[in-house]
Amino acid sequence: MGNFFFGPFVDNEFLRQSLYAGILVSAICAVAGTFVVLRGLAFTGDALAHGVVPGVAAALLFGFSGVLGAAIGAGVMMSGVSVVTRRYRLSGDTAIGLLFVGMLALGVIIQSRSESFAGDLTNILFGEVLGVSNSDLMWQFIALVAVCVVAWLCRRPFLLLSVDDGLTETSGFSVKKYHNIMLAMVALTVVASFQTVGTLLVLGLLIAPAATGALFARRIGIMMVVAAVVGIFSTYVGLLVSYHANVAAGASIVFCSVLVFTACAVVVEVQRWQAHRKDIHHDHDQPHVHGHVHVS
Numbered sequence: 527m528g529n530f531f532f533g534p535f536v537d538n539e540f541l542r543q544s545l546y547a548g549i550l551v552s553a554i555c556a557v558a559g560t561f562v563v564l565r566g567l568a569f570t571g572d573a574l575a576h577g578v579v580p581g582v583a584a585a586l587l588f589g590f591s592g593v594l595g596a597a598i599g600a601g602v603m604m605s606g607v608s609v610v611t612r613r614y615r616l617s618g619d620t621a622i623g624l625l626f627v628g629m630l631a632l633g634v635i636i637q638s639r640s641e642s643f644a645g646d647l648t649n650i651l652f653g654e655v656l657g658v659s660n661s662d663l664m665w666q667f668i669a670l671v672a673v674c675v676v677a678w679l680c681r682r683p684f685l686l687l688s689v690d691d692g693l694t695e696t697s698g699f700s701v702k703k704y705h706n707i708m709l710a711m712v713a714l715t716v717v718a719s720f721q722t723v724g725t726l727l728v729l730g731l732l733i734a735p736a737a738t739g740a741l742f743a744r745r746i747g748i749m750m751v752v753a754a755v756v757g758i759f760s761t762y763v764g765l766l767v768s769y770h771a772n773v774a775a776g777a778s779i780v781f782c783s784v785l786v787f788t789a790c791a792v793v794v795e796v797q798r799w800q801a802h803r804k805d806i807h808h809d810h811d812q813p814h815v816h817g818h819v820h821v822s
Contacts, residue, residue, distance in 0.1 A: 530770075531766065534765075534766065534769045534770075535765075538769070540656050540657075540658075541656070541765060541769060543658045543659070543660075543663070544655045544656050544658055544722075544765055544775065545761065545762065545765055546658075546663055547655065547658040547662065547663055547666060547721075547722045548655065548722060548757075548758070548761030548762075548764075548765065548779060549758050549761060550663065550666040550667055550670055550718075551666060551718065551719045551722045551723065551731060551757070551761075552731065552735065552754055552756075552757025552758045552760070552761055553670050553754050553757070553758075554666070554669055554670045554673050554715050554718055554719060555715060555719060555728075555731040555732045555735065555736075555753070555757055556735055556736065556739075556750050556751075556753035556754035556757055557670075557673050557674055557677050557715075557750055558673055558677075558711050558712050558714075558715035558732060559715075559731070559732040559733060559735060559736035559753055560736045560739065560746060560749050560750050560753060561677070561684050561687075561688065561708055561711070561712075562712060562732050562733065562736065563733060563736040563737055563740055564685075564688035564740075564746075565684075565687055565688050565708065567708070567709075567712065568729070568732075568733055569619065569622060570607075570618075570622060570709065570712070571712050571716070571729055571732050571733070572626070572729045573603065573607075573622045573623075573625065573626040573629075574600055574603055574604070574709075574712060574713050574716050575716050575720070575725045575726070575728045575729050576626055576629060576630045576633075576725055576726075577599050577600055577602065577603025577604075577625065577626070577629040577630075578595070578596040578597075578599035578600050578603070578716060578717060578720060578725055579599065579629060579630055579632075579633030579634070579637075579650060579651075579725055580599055580629055580632040580633035580636055581594075581595035581596050581597070581598040581599025581600070581602070581633075582595045582596050582599065582633070582650050582720070582725070583595070583633045583634075583636040583637040583640075583650065584636050586637070586640065586650075587636060587637070587639055587640055592720075592721065593665060593717060593721075596716070596717040596720055597713075597717050599629065599633075600713040600714075600716060600717055601713070602629075603625055603629055603713075604706075604709055604710070604713060606621070606625045607621045607622055607625055608706075610624065610625070633650070637650070649724070650720070650724065650725055651724050651725055651726040651727075652723075652724035652726060652727060652774060652776050652777060653720065653721060653722050653723045653724030653727065653775075653776035654721060654724075655721075655722045655723065655765075655775045655776050655779070656775055657721075658721065658722065662721060665718065666718050666719075666722075669714055669715070669717070669718035670718070672714060673711055673714060673715060673718075676707065676710075676711045677711065680704060680707055680708070681746070682697075682699075683697075683699040683704040684704065684708060685746060686699060687699075687701065687704055687705060687708065712732075715728075715732065716728055716732075719731065719732075722776065723776040723779060723780055724776050727776050727777060727779075727780040730780030730781075730783055730784060731757055731760075731779070731780060731783060734756070734760075734780070734783040734784045734786070734787045735752075735753035735754070735756035735757040735760070735783055735786075735787075736749065736750075736753040737787055738752060738753065738756045738783075738786055738787045738790050739751075739752035739753040739756070741787075741790050741791060741794050742790070742794075756783060756786050756787075757783060759782075759786065760779050760780075760782040760783035760786060761779050763778075763782045764776075764778035764779030764780070764781070764782040764783075765778070765779065767782070
């Protein structure tokens with residue numbers, strides 16, 4: 527039994543490297559994902575994830591670093607959303623939607639120039655978790671430290687942003703400034719994570735573990751810890767399923783994190799239902815006291 531659960535990671539160096547990468551990515555996504563969930567940036571995070579596609583595609587086509595290409599793509603996406611929103615008075619969702627499909631289409635067009643089009647595009651969209659190198663792990667560790675530092679330094683304005691923009695302004699913090707810093711943190715998370723789970727699936731690790739933490743935690747720190755634990759557990763189980771069932775590793779990790787959220791949501795709903803029934807029984811057991819009318 528022990529060989530089934532632990533043997534693959536002991537015997538297979540590629541799988542062990544993938545587990546290390548998954549742990550780092552889970553921690554990064556737990557920190558950034560908490561604010562994505564609290565601030566309601568899921569659509570923005572998804573757009574950033576797809577916005578890196580043309581940068582990665584161009585980098586692979588011309589022989590540059592995929593991480594550098596992803597960073598450039600994320601920067602272009604963020605700048606484009608800001609310009610379209612400010613100059614043309616369109617809503618943020620409209621600007622994000624336009625650039626979302628435009629950047630994704632551009633990425634596919636660029637990648638179609640590659641001789642190994644299908645394989646390269648699959649790696650970009652779904653990740654190459656079994657191809658993680660030591661340099662990739664080092665880069666992900668640096669990204670984790672950077673994300674944690676930003677989250678710690680900006681914890682108060684980030685928390686206020688998650689509650690209300692007006693409250694943020696009256697507390698002396700610039701909504702635009704700290705919103706952009708938060709977006710930059712999410713972009714860094716996407717860039718650090720895309721190789722492990724792919725641009726198409728990175729939103730899953732950003733949202734599902736953090737959403738699971740939100741079900742149980744009332745403090746941001748606890749929410750991040752729960753999200754990290756869920757992400758690491760999902761990474762381990764996903765890689766194990768991938769190894770034994772010969773299915774896609776990145777998709778298995780993300781699907782597992784969604785299953786964990788679903789199971790936890792069901793548990794929470796059952797607890798609420800039981801608490802509601804207890805309240806009903808308690809009310810029925812209480813004697814009804816009628817008021818007395820005194821007539822003088």
